[in-house]
Amino acid sequence: MTRGGPILSDAPEFNIDPAGFWADPYPDLKRMRAEAPIAYVPQLGATLITRRDDIFEQEKRIEVFSSDQPQGLMTVLMGQNMMRKDGEAHMAERKAIFPTVSPRTVKQVWTAQFRAATERVLDGLAPRGRCDLVRDYAMPVSAEALKAITGLTNMAAAEMDRVSQGMIDGCANYAGDPGVEARCHDCTASIDAHIDAMIPVLDAAPDHSLLSVQRRAGLSDAQTRANIKLAISGGQNEPRDAIAGAAWAVLSHPAALARLRAGEVPWQHAFEEYARWISPIGMSPRRVARRDTVQGVTFEPEDRVFLMFGSGNRDERVFAHPDRFDLDQDIAAAISFGAGPHFCAGAWASRALIGEVALPMLFARFPRLALDGAARFGGWAFRGPLSVPVRW
Template identity: 80%
Template sequence: MSNAPVFEIDPKAFWADPYPALKRMRAEAPIAYVPQLGATLITRRDDIFTQEKRIDVFSSDQPEGLMTVLMGQNMMRKDGADHAAERKAVFPTVSPKTVRDVWTAQFRARTAEVLDRIASHGRCDLVKDFALPVSGEALKAMTGLTNMSYAEMDRVSQGMIDGCANYAGDPEVEANCHDCTGSIDRHIDDRMPQLRETPDHSLLSVQMQAGLSDAQIRANVKLAISGGQNEPRDAIAGAAWALLTHPEQLAMVLAGEASWMQAFEEYARWISPIGMSPRRVARRDTVNGVTFEPEDRVFLMFGSGNRDESVFARPDKFDITQDASASIAFGAGPHFCAGAWASRALIADVALPMLFERFAGLRLSPPEAARFGGWAFRGPLSVPVGLG
């Protein structure tokens, strides 16, 4: 175990709102061992930015890690040449050109359908009624699992997220995660013959075309679902809530004085949908006076780094006018999120502008009802709104 100072947390309070504890860590013990999580947390932005790139020390290869055990060893849990080879294989699905030429039109069409569906209701929950289906329909297309409902896409994503954050070892959470990965495998089995016959740009198809093994293909599809559903779902609903609670900033965007992309990037800095990434210490090393031992578990706390007082002018405020370019919401090193271009297109180019264009009178109803939760993955649990 590292010799980092010990910092105790209340797990329930940390899940409800991790930012007060993370702020104290940055000030008092920026590299701290948290016994309730069984890991050493790195909390300052520049330390995370630097150490994430040192894969010889902070390795993504975690054979005993929850993600590997539950979902298989995907490219996010590999380093060096192995990681680069799989990243190259999936690039035809997530490249800026493919996002522009293939996916964005599909994003617009599916989002319009969702908006039509909720328009007659007068009110809705932006999480479950809008962001969830918009994200799920986009992910169905991009993964190739068009035979899966958006509701099932969300269920299996959440089940894997819960499984990967199950550091307390709850057997029910683990069993549910296995049920979710089993569902994905069955949907993959059903789609593979069709995609051999008619290849396309989907993740399942391009991996098959690249000759990846069955295990690699399945693990990477599960990886895409585990992050590719919750991050846009939470960012769409969360950014909409942030704009509705900061009407002067929404007015700037609607007047063309700021962009939807600025709103999304600032939201992802302020409340990072993916707040943490785990690493395994591969060899003994010392960072800022803290010595790490082989096999230590380390958490790179992106959500904390994005509120670092030494980097951002108003770290605890949602402010689309501040410089968010130092944000590490998508990571910083070789594991920078491969789906970043698709996420930006779906959220900033499609979902947010289409939502506010369709419902000019969109309002929180009631204003105080929105609820948030999570620390490894964080987002709104409910955002009730009136539509007109």
Template identity: 65%
Template sequence: MSNAPHFDIDVSAFWADPYPALARMRKEAPIAFVPQLNSTVFTRRDDIFTQEKRIDIFSSHQPAGLMNVLMGHNMMRKDGDAHMAERTAMFPAVSPRTVRDTWVRQFQAHGDRILDQLAPRGSADLCKAFALPLSAECLKDVTGLTNMRFEDMDAWSQAMIDGIANYTGDRQVEARCHAATAGIDAAIDDMIPVVTKHPNTSILSVLLAAGQPMESIRANIKLAISGGQNEPRDAIAGAIWALLTHPDQLALVHGGKAKWLDVFEEYARWIAPIGMSPRRVAKPWSYGGVDFEPEDRVFFMFGSANRDEACFDDPDRFDVTRNTQKSIAFGAGPHYCAGAFASRAMVADVALPGIFARLKGLRLDAREPVRIGGWAFRGLLNLPVEWDA
């Protein structure tokens, strides 16, 4: 175990709002061992930015890690050539060109259809009625699993997320994760003959065409679902909420002084949908006055890095005019999120302009408070709103 100073947290309070504790850690113990998480956590942006690239020290390869055990050995848990080979095979499905030429059009069609159904209602929980189905329908296309219901895409994604963040070993959480991965495997099996006969730009199709081993295909599609559903879902709902609670920022967009992409980038900095990325210490290492030993577990806290006072002025403030260049919401090293381009398109090109154009007089429903939670993955749990139908 590392000799990092110990920093205790209240787990329930940390889930409800991790930012006060993270701010204290950045100030008092920027590299600290948190007994409640059984991990050494990095909380300052520049430390994370430099050390995440040291894959020889802080390895993504975690044979006994929850993601490997529950979802299979995917590219996020590989380093070097092994990681790059699988990332390169997937790239044609999520490249900027494919997003521009294929996915944006399909994302827009899903957004328009959902809003056509939603607009006459006058009120809804936008987490469930808009962000969830839009993200899931888009992800069905991108993964190639168009045989799934969008409800299953979201439920199975959440079950896997809960499973890989199940550091307390809850058996019910683990069982739900196993059920989800079994469902995804069945969906993959059903779609293999379809995309084999009619190849397309989906992840399943391009991985099959690249000759990837079936176990890698399964693992990487589960990876895409575990992150590709909750992150844009949470960014869509969260950015809408941020703008509704900061009408001055929404006015900047409507006035042409900020773009929808600025909203997305600032929201991802302000409340990073992925708040943490785990690593395994591969060999002895000393950094920042802390000695690390092999097999120590390290958490790079992206949510803390993006509120680092050394890099962002008034970091707790939501400001769409902010320079977000130092944000590491999508990671900083070789594991930079492969789906970043698709997420930006879904949120900034389709969801945000669509919702504010179609739902006139959009406002929070004062009868029900908005709830938000999580630290490894953080997002809104509901978004009750009204509009002029």
């Protein structure tokens, strides 16, 4: 059917207040799951799939719900990276970058570097007695890890954070704000300049970094740059938000913190449960490649679909206590890293950085760590804390 514009799915319409949805999307998503699990949201110009099992099934049907989105914001602003490809083209690039992100490389190369960089950040914070976990701890810890993984060791941590946020804002700029788009272009230009400076360095001394590995694999310059921008857009803000957010969740639940400190529950599980409860990546867009019907809803070619991971991770049909942070929660069905062929390639690095390094090292260094005010959260496509004040 048409809704005053291009052909769209015939899903029931569900209206939201964009500002309220950004502040807290979960009440609306809960209503959608109950009343209209596949719903067209005019304020977002997309049809949202909100139940976990539907997302899990449909994400794998790339012949219908395609990641190839030539006119999508990510492709237009950042170049066509492997996340915006399907089938053999996607798998070829995924294989090319595997030496950078494999479990073996993470264990043998990156984890020691993560620990050393995190130790330096903690050393700098220790005398202060208080900080904002987002800005002062999680941001530099995430950025230093990403500098090593991408090969852009010439980029300052604050600049890594800035360019990541600029691209994320650009990719979520469905309202078409020209200022947001301009900032995104400025950020991608900064990344390109840093890549230009590092190419001769890494060609002369190859390593396991994404820039070096892709060049040795023979990927084109355009592919290499697009995939590095992808890694920065997904590898800075999400770990940053998960580190600070999971720390906040634990500090807000003293019984959980006591169990973690006693070693009864691994820190890795606290991270995984936080990523289910407040999914740092709340949504992934798809383009409808051919006409199809799902759960009675007909999709037309070129429809825009959002797979709402953050909603699926709170599906009351799947999780016993979906709206609670609960270390006893069975999280086997969580889709925090995706569910299909586009399962996050950086998942092993993220798990090591957050669950093995950033969280346990923070709480070991500061045994008296406590919240020092209210935390603030925001976002729905990407969600995380804006500020987590703490003292020790």
